[in-house]
């Protein structure tokens with residue numbers, strides 16, 4: 001990777017074809033698509049990559065079964081078909097997950113409508129063979145998941161989805177975009193636009209590390225800031241017509257043994273909504289809520305009401321579990337950047353993406369899904385080319401062929417084989433099989449690079465040395481700048497292993513402090529930021 005200093009100098013001194021504002025999945029996807037077609041691309045992100053919604057989703061690459069209920073056939077077809085493509089690009093990170101859908105009297109669509117609905121779902125998405133939906137009897141459903149409540153159950157269905165790690169997916173796409181020549185920096189915040197003859201021609205951005213203002217020049221500028229899209233449209237004086245409608249979604253995380261579901265489950269809640277319970281290693285996470293939001297975009301937190309809603313839903317569906325607030329180990333809360341439609345409630349709003357073009361030439365993209373990032377990017381880049389670069393010879397969109405870093409496996413079996421050989425190598429130095437599973441899931445074949453670093457830098461216990469090797473990888477190859485970049489978006493520790501994050505917090509800060517030669521005062525500031533983040537996810541319990 002080039003250093004951050006070199007990137008900032010290039011951003012200041014060069015002129016770009018396309019500048020993208022926002023380093024979530026949308027911006028990352030656009031950067032990769034545009035750079036791989038041959039455009040000269042820059043991207044700036046005000047915090048860390050995936051800081052916004054793209055680290056706080058349900059982490060599914062899914063066709064959106066519930067959009068079928070809203071008759072959004074085109075959306076279901078597009079995102080449904082994308083699942084298998086994104087899986088091919090990163091088989092370690094986008095993992096097939098069979099979803100159980102229990103069916104009860106007087107709830108949901110009913111047995112036969114669900115059966116037909118799932119058939120259409122599979123057909124729209126081109127799902128074949130064993131992955132096609134399977135309807136289950138009452139006995140079969142309870143055998144699949146004995147924890148389900150048994151009164152009123154009519155049967156169930158099993159259908160195919162994929163689970164992922166949203167932040168890691170975003171970061172791998174960013175890394176590949178950099179490898180394709182894009183100039184990308186985090187902690188660089190757009191403050192204003194520059195204009196020439198009434199057309200947008202660049203931006204003023206502040207480097208949040210040095211507080212220096214820099215100017216970046218570009219022919220086209222895309223606003224891919226998710227929940228912040230309207231803020232930028234306001235700066236551009238183009239916030240009219242359609243606007244954003246933000247809704248908050250919360251997930252809670254409990255130790256696996258407190259909700260030991262055998263596979264992911266998508267179940268009805270008494271208020272007519274549906275939520276997921278998804279096992280992931282040592283925990284199960286549950287979500288999500290869907291409530292209107294009009295508060296601070298940079299401080300989206302779980303409230304007691306959010307947590308109670310999810311706990312009650314679990315206890316209603318799994319009556320022997322008796323989940324309480326005390327069981328919650330971590331949480332996350334994110335904002336859906338949806339497009340407002342008068343008279344529609346949060347859950348009824350469409351998840352379709354839309355492009356807005358201002359008179360001065362700013363292109364804003366809003367709405368959409370993590371799952372559809374590639375097709376959204378293709379549409380945006382097509383439009384940018386049509387507006388500005390039609391005379392140039394550029395490649396057509398080929399992101400469906402660009403394997404993401406760490407994803408060079410022929411199939412899922414090859415991932416499992418690599419996991420087994422990594423586990424064997426790790427076993428010889430006192431690490432556990434779980435460590436290999438975790439490493440492969442997060443980094444794919446890049447896990448070997450981390451392992452090699454580990455073997456060459458032994459100094460403490462195997463667990464501590466492995467953590468250091470991961471941090472070194474995050475800093476050297478993934479542009480992590482601060483401890484929270486690692487704790488939240490590179491390793492997922494804050495959400496999926498909160499006790500370890502608490503245990504290792506000071507060691508992680510000390511490692512970054514040494515690597516970046518921070519002053520003791522700056523190190524203390526970072527320590528308190530980490531402690532605040534660790535507490536914030538559980539603040540509602542106080």
Ligand code: FAD
Pocket residue numbers: 021022023024025026027044045046047048049050051052053054055056057058059060061062188189190191224225226227228247248249250288334335336337367368369370371372
């Ligand atoms: P973001 O990820 O929010 O990225 C925008 C970025 O812009 C941020 O990082 C922000 O810091 C940056 N930014 C803002 N202002 C500036 C500025 N001035 N200068 C520079 N940078 C700036 N989709 C699925 O497909 N599957 C799911 O399971 C799923 N579950 C979801 C669950 C929840 C609770 C929510 C809220 C959404 C879910 N989604 C899901 C939808 C999906 O997560 C979002 O559509 C997607 O992450 C949006 O990405 P984005 O890049 O547009 O926005």
